[in-house]
Amino acid sequence: MIYTCYGLTFVSDLALPELLAAAASAARSEPDVQIRLGQVPTEGLTDGRQRGPFLWVSPRALWLRVPRIARFLVSDGNLITIAPEPGVDEDSIRVFLLGSALGALLFQRGLLVLHGNAIRIGEQCMVCVGASGAGKSTLAAGFLRRGYEILGDDVIAVDADCRALPGFPRIKLWQDTAQRLHIDTAQLRRIRPALAKFNYPLASPVIGVPLPIRWVYILGSHPLPDTRCEPIHGLERFTPLRNNTYRVRFLEGMALKREHLQLCGKLAGRIHLTRITRPERGFELDALVDRILADLAAHP
Template identity: 45%
Template sequence: MYAGFGLRIDSELPLPDLAPAPDRAAGPDVVVRLGVVPPSSSAGCALPRGFWVDGERIGVDVPDVGRYACERGTRITVEPVPGASPDALRLFLLGSALGVLLAQRGLLVLHGNAFIVDGACAVVLGRSGAGKSTLAAEMHRRGHVVLSDDVVPIDTAGRALPGWPRIKLWRDALDRIGLPTSGLDRVGPGFDKFHVPLERPALGPGPVPVRWIYVLDRHDGPLRVVPVAGAAVFTSLHEHSYRQEILVGDLRRTHLARSADLARAARLARVDRPRGVDSVVASADAILADIEREEQHASDGARTVGA
């Protein structure tokens, strides 16, 4: 039995990157089984990028890897392609499939990373290649606990859940932050991208309240942090949802409700970075300075009210 994303996971596929579940006597929240996954029926609906919905099943077909089906937020069935590597099967299980299952369980699942600052959580969002993981590695280097990378589930109380304790980084990103690739596992065959394991406290962390959300972007100008408000907040949260292709029907309605809850609890800002410039250190500086200003402003406001 494994622990990840706030769940106890009973998996037939070995998941060595996840921690053992602390309470083995309790039953699993999710079971993962190998087996035949029937394709979507004629009543189902094909979605982009290999996803499909068929009644209570949401599935994804991954070429040269396998077919995954998630049911009712409690079960994932995996049908491997003959010869598929265990690493590839695990990668898509802990990514796309588990992301779908978390959405089925009513969580808001974002495509980004989350790290802890002074007991609260900051979430960094951005398109693929925006530098989210490199920024997470920089925050980890500075001593901030990284809760999750790539898949960030947020519960109904507005708390980010700890995920797979690793960051995926391309070789050039590792070179920039001075980490050698020796001893690191590749994300997949032929990929010049590696799993970087994260150190975490022995007993945690648990869920952490989200207070700040930052969206990485590029522009023709200096680095700046720009607050985002109103409808643009919902647009950003939808755009940077994990596997937004599945947000149809009830899942779309749940996503909007969870987004509204998060918008009331957290502040969202855009981090505009100069185009063509390696700005990971400066971006980390800007985000942490913005958080410090917000905390100072909140502290000053509390003193004023109490005066």
């Protein structure tokens, strides 16, 4: 089956319902990436360095073992080989395939990969990053409800021109978030059978083109009752960009830290970067969306 995302065509042994099917014309040309079911070494890489109990990295390959799910080998930015464990369900494989493995592949292709979501604002886009639980996906759903297009959720690929590449049309939502947004989870597919987290499919992005990133918001929460917007300048811009890089520890063995620093510098030079901190209690989603829209308008 042939799919498209991040401007790449993927041919995959595994069905990937989250992704957009590629146009029929794509079948005639060579795919950018192959996803195969096959043999993956059991004990890591012979030419790489061990970076964690289940992680090996070399400049050309990344080996990842997810116990009871699968082993993944991501090579040369164009091949992901998956060796599933016996009896594992495909949903669980896809969570790690479309997360860590895809993130590693995008790094190998020289992209900056951020952990967050990207929302179209006119002919540009804003990216929202932040720690797990900060409310990124909820915020994306809030923008979606207002009619904004989502370029991607979770794994955001940024090219050398600081453009976010269109990802795949879904948001991952926890049960409580979906309830608050009046989304009926009975109709949704769980991202993994045992997890109360759901794939909320979006209408296909109207535009499948990369959009320049103009704003980055770092979403967090604090025990205070007010929402704060604090612009970040100069040197202070680097740490949040680094910390919100997707699976930043992958970079260590990939010999990509130089490229990563340069991409962060390019991005830092063109964005309006703001820390937005909401109250821990009582997530006023509509108010937060309004606050960000006002800030976007104040910094065109």
